[in-house]
Amino acid sequence: LQESNGLEALQLPVVNIAFGGAGLDWAASHKLDERLVYDPAGKALVRPLGIGSFTTIIMDELGYIRLKDRPDQAGFEHRLVGAARTLLSQPKK
Numbered sequence: 698l699q700e701s702n703g704l705e706a707l708q709l710p711v712v713n714i715a716f717g718g719a720g721l722d723w724a725a726s727h728k729l730d731e732r733l734v735y736d737p738a739g740k741a742l743v744r745p746l747g748i749g750s751f752t753t754i755i756m757d758e759l760g761y762i763r764l765k766d767r768p769d770q771a772g773f774e775h776r777l778v779g780a781a782r783t784l785l786s787q788p789k790k
Contacts, residue, residue: 707781709755716743755780758789 713729715721716739724730736742746754747765755764755777764780766773 707778708785709781714742714748716748753777755784757784 711732713724713731713733714736715724715729715733716736720737721730721733721735724733724735734742739748742748746752746762748754749767751768753764753766753768753773754762756762763784764776766776768774
């Protein structure tokens with residue numbers, strides 16, 4: 698999705714979260730260093746949100762999780778695009 702510009706086409710802001718051993722250098726080496734939040738111990742975001750390695754979350758403007766998925770699971774792109782389109786089609790609160 699990133700290489701095909703698919704994430705930008707969804708018109709949702711993307712924030713990357715690095716934690717633990719996946720620090721700033723690691724994130725940069727995987728082209729994940731734009732809009733990066735570093736949660737070194739995982740206490741602020743990682744654990745509370747149930748984030749694992751390469752977890753994708755779509756969150757609405759009130760902070761409710763609309764999708765939590767992994768790109769290595771079959772059908773990920775379809776679910777991601779569907780959740781994004783659903784979120785974008787709903788009236789803002």
